[in-house]
Amino acid sequence: MDLAAYTERYPPQPPAKPAGAQDAQRQLTVEEGMGFLPDAATAMIPARRPGGREGCHLWVIIPSDVRFILEVAPNVRPPPLSLGVAKHTNLTGGGPACCGGEVWLDPANARKLYATGGSGRYPPKNLAQLQDAITVFTAYGFEVVCPGWDEDNDIAERVFR
């Protein structure tokens, strides 16, 4: 499924809950570390272990593109983010998005991603929406490992086993 088909099937929705901090709605820029798939994937920081905080990027799908940022967002212009990390809403300016999650770059393969649907603001509503989001990544030519759906909590799984 390509981006256009995905956004048609899953129209953008406002954040599922309010941003926890005022600056969580601040739109971050490319200069501050936001990138777009697939081209900017080379700028991603590889992770030693998918699922860890190191190398964790946040992603969102909106009708125009798929965007991401390193969660710890080291290049944010002053003042620093009050929570110390970026939130998905920093990729949308607090606006609507189709889906969001976390993604890590394989350290040995620049075309391999580890992606979850872990987002408090733009979570996939079910496994099908998550799987379809993954096909957007694969349509860009990435090999993607996804931990799937957590039946215990009825949300996207965030831990790789």
Add this chain to the structure above:
Amino acid sequence: MSEADLQMLDAVFGPGPGTTPEERAAQSKQIFVRGLDLLTFDHSAKARGRRLTAQEALEAYEFDKLCEVVQDGSAIITSDPVAVGRTLRERRNQLGIDIRTVASKSGLVASVVEALEASKRRPVREYERVARVLGLDERLISFNPEPQGNEKVAVRLRRISDELPALSPSVVATLAEASWVAMTQIRLEEKLGLRRPKHDFHVSNNYGSPLGRPAYLVGYELAQAFRKELDLSTGPIPSMRELVEIQLATPVIQAPLGEMIAGATVQSTRQHRAIVLNVHGKNADPRVRRTTMAHELCHLLFDPSPQLQDLRVDEYDALDERDDLRADPIEQRANAFAVELLAPKSEAVARYRSSAEGALGHFLDEFGISFTAGRYQLWNSLKRSVALESLWAPNTAPDSTWEERETYTLAYHPLRVLAEHPSRAGRFSAVVVRAASLGAISWDTAAEWLFSTEDEVKNAQADLQDLFPDVFKV
């Protein structure tokens, strides 16, 4: 406390009084869902994980994790994805029991237990069931790489199972689970304020000496001092179960331990101790069970930790030996304590002299003591002035009142399924239901622990209140 802190408290627990997480949690109606990896709010009826009250979630995972749930929609509570299976496998190996035994005890098939030990993605409830069978704190199995549970008991179980053939893998697993019941009951009773020590007994290193005073004399003295401390007359003790559970606030776990084992004393974490009583074998006679309980009580109250060794298991045969012939001073002292506690010598002599015929039989029934123990006690009380063989009693059924007082909820329990799970059928069941009614644990947790549905547990509340009124006074 800043406005932001108060806002976070509101977001985690909902609006309410109090300025600390503990105060807020105590009033909160918020329900969390614990999965194998994640903690979330209870947002979906389809979620099949463990429902936790705010108090439960706060106690197990602490405030920072609950804040993460607010900020990120979920909090990762798995410290290491492969640690959970490793923990289960290592504990099973410590206990020396095989996968089939664990599977049978937890109601799962062996292939599922293998998958759990490989940390495969499986429902958290399956992990919890296996953790409980192994005596582990199931709340922490993926959260903490070394979850609380009694590791020393496990090690000791393994060691003595090599020496005691009666400790089959099934009995070892039952004892491990009994230690979980004790650990959980103690934790909940502390939380509910049910554990207020009324008496202060001190452990005693005095086991007599090989050439001086024998250990059994020390046992007699301890029993006499014990009666005095509790203001007990020299008459029969109406219910050992009540004495131990209510007056001494000590868990008594009744469990199937085969035909050879009488009972055990386990040291839970934080120095708390509990008695495990076999419901099979000779303990089927409540007089024997009282004797076993009195024997274990001596270990529990007076053995220092090195002597208790975290777990002490007693066989029926050992409890039947004559006190003065027992080689082990620890057991000799406990045996003497038991008989003197249940049937003081002075009373034994008085009863014998006032009863022309069938003196021993009346004595056993009146004081609720086993034949062997009572017979030796009477013989010793008479300074062995009569032939032991002359002290005889017909093998009659005990007075039914002993059965009622000591068996209690094993014979009848409002949750009938607990007849198959005697270790959960005692005071534990009442403490669990009370904890759920006060929000200390969820009804989901209570139902899981009592092998019932939430409605069944709620409906049993009134009956349990009648059976264990002191638990429901808090």
